[in-house]
Amino acid sequence: MDGSRYRDRIGQLVEPGERVLAYAKADTAKGAPPPLPLDAAKPEAPVGRLSIGAALLNLISPLISWGWGDRLVDRILWGIAGRGDPGAAASRLHHALDPPRPELAVRDILIVATDRRLLVCVSGPMKLLSSREDDERSVDETGIAWSASRAEVASARVGWHRLNPKRLRIDFTDGSWLSFTVPIAESGGPLRAVAAALPD
Incomplete structure (x- = not known):
């Protein structure tokens, strides 16, 4: 529009x-x-290996997402x-x-x-x-x-x-x-x- x-x-x-x-x-x-x-309500951040896994899953499939992984992917791809x-x-x-x-x-x-x-x-x-x-x-x-x-x-x-x-x-x-x-x-x-x- x-x-x-x-x-x-x-x-x-x-x-x-x-x-x-x-x-x-x-x-x-x-x-x-x-x-x-x-x-504001804060999303829970995963810890340890789950954190790395969350970031990788966010890169592989946008349908699988964690807030922490989203923020990492955003920082890498968009700054x-x-x-x-x-x-x-x-x-x-x-x-x-x-x-x-x-x-x-x-x-x-x-x-x-x-x-x-x-x-x-x-x-x-x-x-x-x-x-x-x-x-x-x-x-x-x-x-x-x-x-x-x-x-x-x-x-x-x-x-x-x-x-x-x-x-x-x-x-x-x-x-x-x-x-x-x-x-x-x-x-x-x-x-x-x-x-x-x-x-x-």
């Missing part, structure tokens, strides 16, 4: 007088994420997608977009820079073979999943990461950071506009 379809809905989500500077449809970058917040202490801005943002027990529905993620805040919005669930009404319902159900004041954002930039030249990295003033990407075939212009609209 084209990100421009969300323009009116984003305008409804901001506060009165708040001005939208830029927005982009993106996905959280693949790779090792920041740790979960302290109050680091975010850093920060548990409960830091990047930790809370990633947890808001990727809860421990995610639903199977596909949703769009929108990064929105306003003159007051950084907003991360999530669309309503989408269907693989959707009608126009389904698409409109998904847009209408879009809501704010996480927000931070502009003062909490230290910088934002778009650059290369491995084979992807369009990776948006948002650094927060608490020292944490999180990355977002778009598919190679899509334009990186909206991500660059968001980066330009956030503090340097």
Whole structure:
């Protein structure tokens, strides 16, 4: 779904007088994420030989998975997608977009820079073979999943990461950071506009 379809809905989500500077449809970058917040449910980590076996099984078959193995495979294949202490801005943002027990529905993620805040919005669930009404319902159900004041954002930039030249990295003033990407075939212009609209 084209990100421009969300323009009116984003305008409804901001506060009165708040001005939208830029927005982009993106996905959280693949790779090792920041740790979960302290109050989040943590998956149990296997120990000893089971740990090595879990990592190998994750590489061999995506249907067999352990949280620890997933994190190791992500680190090897994709690198680091975010850093920060548990409960830091990047930790809370990633947890808001990727809860421990995610639903199977596909949703769009929108990064929105306003003159007051950084907003991360999530669309309503989408269907693989959707009608126009389904698409409109998904847009209408879009809501704010996480927000931070502009003062909490230290910088934002778009650059290369491995084979992807369009990776948006948002650094927060608490020292944490999180990355977002778009598919190679899509334009990186909206991500660059968001980066330009956030503090340097």
